[in-house]
Amino acid sequence: MLFAANGRPLFAATGRPLLVTAATTGSSSSSSGSGAFSGPFPSDILGLSGWWDAGALDGMADAQGDALTAWGSTAGSLPDKSGGAAMLPYHWFTGSGSPAALIATPRLNGLLGGVGAPVSPASYAPTLDPDTGLQLTNLATGPNLAWTRMIVWSRPNRRQGTLQVNANPVALLRSNGVTLVSLSSTGATLTLFPASVALTLSTAMTRRHSHALVLRNTPGVGVDVWLDGTRVATAIANPLPNGAAGQFVFGHEMNLQGGAQLWFHEMAGWERALSSADITTLIACGGRWTLGTRRGSSLLVMGQSNAGYFWLSGAAQIMANGLSWYLGTLAGNIIVAASGSFINPPRYTQISGHPISNSTQPLFPPGAGNGTFLVNPGDGSDPSTWALGPDGLAVQAYLSGAAMVPTAEDIADIAAIVWPWTEQDSTAPYTQKALYTGSVKQLAALTRGMLGRSAAQLPLLMWNAIPYETDTGVQMVRESVADIAADSTQNLSVFAAQTADSIPLNATYDAVNGTWSGGDPEHRDETDEIAFGHRGAHVAARAALAASLGDTLTAIASGMPLAGPGIAHAYRQSSTEIVVTVVHDQGSDIRLPLQAANGAGWAAMDGGTVAAPGTIIAAIAAARIDATHLLVTLASTITSPSPDVQLFYPWGSTQIGRGDAVTDNFSSIGWPAGWDMGGDLGAAWTTDFPLQATSYGIPLSDSTG
Secondary structure, eight states, X not given: OOEEETTEEOEEETTEEOOSSOOOOOOTTSSXXXXXXXXXXXXXXXXXXXXXXXXXXXXXXXXXXXXXXXXXXXXXXXXXXXXXXXXXXXXXXXXXXXXXXXXXXXXXXXXXEEEEOEESOSSSSSEEOTTOEEEEEEEOOOTTSOEEEEEEEEESSSSOSOSSOTTSOEEEEEETTEEEEEEOSXXXXXXXXXXXXXXXXXXXXXXXXXXXXXXXEETTTEEEEEETTEEEEEEEOOOSOOSSOEEEEESBOSSTTOBOOOEEEEEEEESSOOOHHHHHHXXXXXXXXXXXXXXXXXXXXOBSHHHHHHHHTSHHHHHHHHHHHHHTOSEEEEEOOBXXXXXXXXXXXXXXXXXXXXXXXXXXXXXOOOXXXXXXXXXXXXXXXXXXXXXXXXXXXXXXXXXXXXXXXHHHHEEEEEEOOOTGGGGSOGGGHHHHHHHHHHHHHHHHHHTTOOTTTSOXXXXXXXXXXXXXXXXXXXXXXXXXXHOGGGOEEEXXXXXXXXXXXXXXXXXXXXXXXXXXXXXXXXXXXXXXXXXXXXXXXXXXXXXXXXXXXXXXXXXXXXXXXXXXXXXXXXXXXXXXXEEOSSOOSOBOOGGGGGTTTOEEEEEEOSSSEEEEEEEEEEEEEETTEEEEEESSOOOSOGXXXXXXXXXXXXXXXXXXXXXXXXXXXXXXXXXXXXXXXXXXXXXXXXXXXXXXXXXXXXXXX
């Protein structure tokens, strides 16, 4: 990748870093899990007695002992790659009910995965089960025997969701009833033999981390320890009992809710004290993993009621999950609170019915200063001078100050501000375009200031305006957002480039033909909000990486989608026929499902401007000419000269309808090696992308282009 400055990639186009060579990729199901790492591996060290590897699918087995073939599957065991006993789940509680399942989870450390037992989030996602660990039934750790053990793990969050023991340290490794190594839950310490020697190995165990630990026992000498390749203990007396091998447990104290809530990556063992040269090789094996402090990535969601549906439908969390997958972070979350969640003082980021500023009459007249995020004093002043209104102050109190709700660690995780938010503002007249543009910039600047970030350090994500009440107001907002996005200093990206391919909330929908009836036209259906969340992750990832907010992944493989196909040219073939040229993102062909073939969404403005519209002529048909051209047929003839006619997709508040948009064929293209988002996160991610909406009308041309 080429860089414009330190940590800032040079872009060939919006969201596309300029690469010197193709981004490194690797198969997530290979033995190493990453094409960039070629060894050494534990098997390269003489005398390997056990090797359990959850970094790739071929290291995990189902309940029948067959190798897993898909991420997200239940892992019944981790077979020993050296031919010994398998590592099995451990649960302290053995009463009625099914224990939490071990799930093979992808991309926990770059392209490498791991295994753990995710459950419904207690506070932060992911939450891992407090009664799940891993065990071997016959492993030696006594002081009179020579042995070496290496283990790699990740912690996604501090301990959470237990009845009373969230703050207690957890056992990382336990053998024969003795804890070898413990990990603090609220502090930052890693301790060797906590019940006896209590030697501190590290005071830098962050909330989220990945580490590799090596323990070597030499009879008559003691235990030596290396953490991430650095020797942190030498010749420490081993307090374990002499004798035969016994039960060995990873990530569990072996008592009620004693799970450490960790991801397991890899463990290897030798029944000898490895030499210094072998230890050097073993440390090099850890080069397969990104070790040390890790990141989470969160989305700060702000807006009015559709932002609320975007959150409550699960769409925002889906988008955060996709962003985390892209960035290689250990956690993906959302930061949001509805009005009324916290009082004295009021603290929230979402409130129904409220625009950015009090600039739209009659509900929010200038000068009132009530119920909006910014105060328009009504004196003609520039929006860059406007102060926070009651809603803006509630956001400020939520994010900063003595009563702030997210922790400083949570705030540091924010990778983007997300505004699924255009509805009330799009009722304003077109003449307020400059005012609306300025208000977006001002609220974005003030919000970033609350978080101590600049525009370059924190992206703002907005959607293409949803269909709402007024045509010209919706077009005004679309143009404004596009203008701001074109200004690189504002760092705004459009995360859902087509929102009219949706239906009203609670409408009756016929999936056979794509028609609908009824519903609440001022709100998008939750199913469609979820679709916007899936698409939005691709744009969010580019924006976050450009702001240097990645973790174990800092480049995106060539072939990953961005925003879907766009319109490049509109040729007036006749007075009723327009040939549209489509430029593809990662698709290669055009599809016209359901009502798309009937011209849904297409319209031509015959003369006039958005501020003073001419005649709007809807389309009655659309047909594929070839992979990049469509023929759109209008309901009546155009009378104005071509340069005075604008093509819209869609015009104003027109609703194209769910499944009725022109799309590409991305679902049939296939993902780049190592970047199978559908395989990792679910089939809903493998979809065709709708044709991007027109922010500005496209003037017709008399040239084929």
